Amino acid sequence: MVTLTQTTPPASPTAAAVAGEQRRAGKRYKPVRFNRSPGRTPTRSILLTAVMTLMLIYSLFPLVWLVVNSTKSVDDLFSTFGLWFGDTNVFWDNVVGVFTYDDGVYLTWLRNTVMYTLVGAGGSTLIAAMAGYGLAKFRFAGRRAVFAVILGAIAVPGSALAVPTFLLFSQMGLTNTPWAILIPSLVTPFGLYLLWVYAADAIPTELIEAARVDGAGEFRTFFTIGLRLMAPGILSVFLLEIVGSWNNYFLPLIMLNDPTWYPLTVGLNQWNSQAATAEGEVIFNLVITGSLIAIIPIVIVFLALQRFWQSGLSAGSVKG
Amino acid sequence: MTATSTPLNRPVRRRRRGLIGWAFIAPFAAVFIFATVLPLGYSFVLSLFQERMIGGVSFVGFENYVQQLTDPDFWSAVGRVGVFVAIQAPLMMALALLAALALDSARLHAPAVFRLGIFLPYAVPGVVATLLWGYIYGSKFGLVGDLNEMFGWSLANPLSSALILPSISNIGLWLYVGYNMLVFYAALRVIPTELYEAATIDGAGAWRIMFSIKLPAIWPAIIVAATFSIIGGFQLFNEPNILRALVPNVISSDFTPNMYAYTLSFAGGQYNAAAAVALIMGAITAVVAFLVQRRGFRRDI
Numbered sequence: 001m002v003t004l005t006q007t008t009p010p011a012s013p014t015a016a017a018v019a020g021e022q023r024r025a026g027k028r029y030k031p032v033r034f035n036r037s038p039g040r041t042p043t044r045s046i047l048l049t050a051v052m053t054l055m056l057i058y059s060l061f062p063l064v065w066l067v068v069n070s071t072k073s074v075d076d077l078f079s080t081f082g083l084w085f086g087d088t089n090v091f092w093d094n095v096v097g098v099f100t101y102d103d104g105v106y107l108t109w110l111r112n113t114v115m116y117t118l119v120g121a122g123g124s125t126l127i128a129a130m131a132g133y134g135l136a137k138f139r140f141a142g143r144r145a146v147f148a149v150i151l152g153a154i155a156v157p158g159s160a161l162a163v164p165t166f167l168l169f170s171q172m173g174l175t176n177t178p179w180a181i182l183i184p185s186l187v188t189p190f191g192l193y194l195l196w197v198y199a200a201d202a203i204p205t206e207l208i209e210a211a212r213v214d215g216a217g218e219f220r221t222f223f224t225i226g227l228r229l230m231a232p233g234i235l236s237v238f239l240l241e242i243v244g245s246w247n248n249y250f251l252p253l254i255m256l257n258d259p260t261w262y263p264l265t266v267g268l269n270q271w272n273s274q275a276a277t278a279e280g281e282v283i284f285n286l287v288i289t290g291s292l293i294a295i296i297p298i299v300i301v302f303l304a305l306q307r308f309w310q311s312g313l314s315a316g317s318v319k320g
Numbered sequence: 321m322t323a324t325s326t327p328l329n330r331p332v333r334r335r336r337r338g339l340i341g342w343a344f345i346a347p348f349a350a351v352f353i354f355a356t357v358l359p360l361g362y363s364f365v366l367s368l369f370q371e372r373m374i375g376g377v378s379f380v381g382f383e384n385y386v387q388q389l390t391d392p393d394f395w396s397a398v399g400r401v402g403v404f405v406a407i408q409a410p411l412m413m414a415l416a417l418l419a420a421l422a423l424d425s426a427r428l429h430a431p432a433v434f435r436l437g438i439f440l441p442y443a444v445p446g447v448v449a450t451l452l453w454g455y456i457y458g459s460k461f462g463l464v465g466d467l468n469e470m471f472g473w474s475l476a477n478p479l480s481s482a483l484i485l486p487s488i489s490n491i492g493l494w495l496y497v498g499y500n501m502l503v504f505y506a507a508l509r510v511i512p513t514e515l516y517e518a519a520t521i522d523g524a525g526a527w528r529i530m531f532s533i534k535l536p537a538i539w540p541a542i543i544v545a546a547t548f549s550i551i552g553g554f555q556l557f558n559e560p561n562i563l564r565a566l567v568p569n570v571i572s573s574d575f576t577p578n579m580y581a582y583t584l585s586f587a588g589g590q591y592n593a594a595a596a597v598a599l600i601m602g603a604i605t606a607v608v609a610f611l612v613q614r615r616g617f618r619r620d621i
Contacts, residue, residue, distance in 0.1 A: 043427065044427055044428065044429050045425075045427040045428070046429075048422055048425070048427050048428060049427075049428050049429045049430075051418075051422070052419065052422050052428060052434050052438075055415070055419060055434075055438055055497075056433070056434055056437045056438060058494070059437055059438045059440060059441050059494065059497075059498065060437055060440070062441075062449075062452050062453060062456060062494065063440070063441075063444070065452065065455075065456060065463065066452055069455075081466050081470065082455075082456070082462065082463040082466045083463065083466075127347045127348045127351065128348060130344045130345070130347060130348065131344060131345045131347070131348035131349075133344055134340075134341045134342070134343070134344025134345045135341070135344075135345065137341075138338065138340060138341030138344070139338075139341075140338030140339075140341040140342065141338060142342075143341075146345065152606065152610075153352070153356060154609075160555055160578075160598060160601060160602045160605065161355075161356060161359060161360070161602075163363070163578075163581050163582065163585060163594055163595070163597075163598040164359035164360055164362065164363035164595060164598055164599075165355060165359040166585070167359070167362060167363055167366055167585070167591055167594075167595060168358055168359040168362040168363070169359075171362070183351060183354060183355050184355040186351040186355070187348075187351050187352050187355050187356055189352075192348060218340045218343075218344075222344070243442065243443060246445060247444075247445035247446055247447070249445070249446060249447045249558050250557055250558060250578075254582065254586065264445075265445050265446075265447040265448075266447075268447060268448065268451065269447055269451070269562055269565075272451055272562075272565065273565040276565050284455075287451060288451075288455070291448040291451060291452065294445065294448060295443065295444050295445065295448055298443045298444075298445070299440065299443050299444075302440075302442075302443040303436070306436065306439070
């Protein structure tokens, strides 16, 4: 019996092979510049580079500000120039402060954020990939209706749903538990839309037919062929969901009032606003250093996975 | 391959295939119903009732809606986000388009640096971005205060009531221009290069190619991105809610419709009214989005 991986016809240039080739090319995406403007290589423009440099500075200077000011004590924050270092460098003191303040509650928030992100982003991407595959590769009654519902749901953003979801969940006793964050984060209509379009383009129906002929069950076909061919699209949706979960604020803000379940976003804002309360200790230095530490993991994930955006984005919203 | 096929069971499989299709959708459908359909339904039911001091909970029909739709506070919040969207969405599209076309033109030095650097703020949580910009805006130890002190300038206070909306817009721009840039850039990259070749042979220059080929080709992407920008603007909550800690007199508790709903339910305990506001705003954004999406999304899947 022929195994599934061998059914990808390596010898004959079928649609499957061509699609695979294109996908691999997209995966190892390198800007090919010579053919964008045939006949001549466009001269590099100093003026255009200068204009874009302004935009780059605008994009990066708040992050520079964050790094610079994470080295300062509260006193230095108030007394020294924002874009340069203070009199003494207390970066490590700040880091220690972030992790030890209030019995190390920051670590609890960090752990919560990681948990919400892994479960939420992983679960929602898998669920959306399955549904996208099912919608792209099976013809059945009710498909058009699902399409309409998904498009409608994309228009209803999470923040519009937050208050209704809170009302329902508080009725069911789910508020102030991690489920109140995890369950809504499993729903991603936009991710489903992207993966639906992606699966329709990236998985040749003949390949699925071949797997069926070989006697593979539908779910086995999905996990061995579907997931693999959808990988670039899945990764781009996964990245989208990671950013969304890591940065989630409104929903946890209204669902939780026990700080032991807070994610970093809600916790950091609580640290920031405690300065405005009567007995609150002013800990802007910890807010700033804590913010810096909070964005480091997401920036690393982001830079590691960013090349997959190209394929995911060009499959999704851009095709008219 | 063909040797293992069993033609006899194929018709059976075909009939079962519809059910299998639904099986793939089932997990999504389950969470979707639980976390989207049910909350909306429950809110709708809730919005038809009112809790009174005397008499308890009673059915009032659409009275909550009438009450909110005739409330000037609600409309001033809607007006505020309307102005916000009118400032932010066109600026966002223009800047993102400019950056995407610059990247695509192959005329930039070190394009990868620009692509990554401008995209990077998208990774920053909105809360952190708002805290950051709040500090930068601030007069106490912020950059604006520093600059005024250092150079004897008198830069306008970005957190004053006159400038608060542009200042909030700026935070959104900073976060999302890079994302939209990448969307447009991805759309530009899939334009077949033969089109450029043909146009060049016909004597079209770079500007002509930009206006006659590139912009029309990525128009759907622009429409979709504008839709998301508009939806996001109408749902504005995080930035003003966080900045409110700095300037409670400038940003009221009902500054945006979402803050208004939040205040109704969490400060006032008026869950019925909050449900009505949430559904009205959901309807407004859905209508706006639907009108724009009709032209933006793919029809052929």
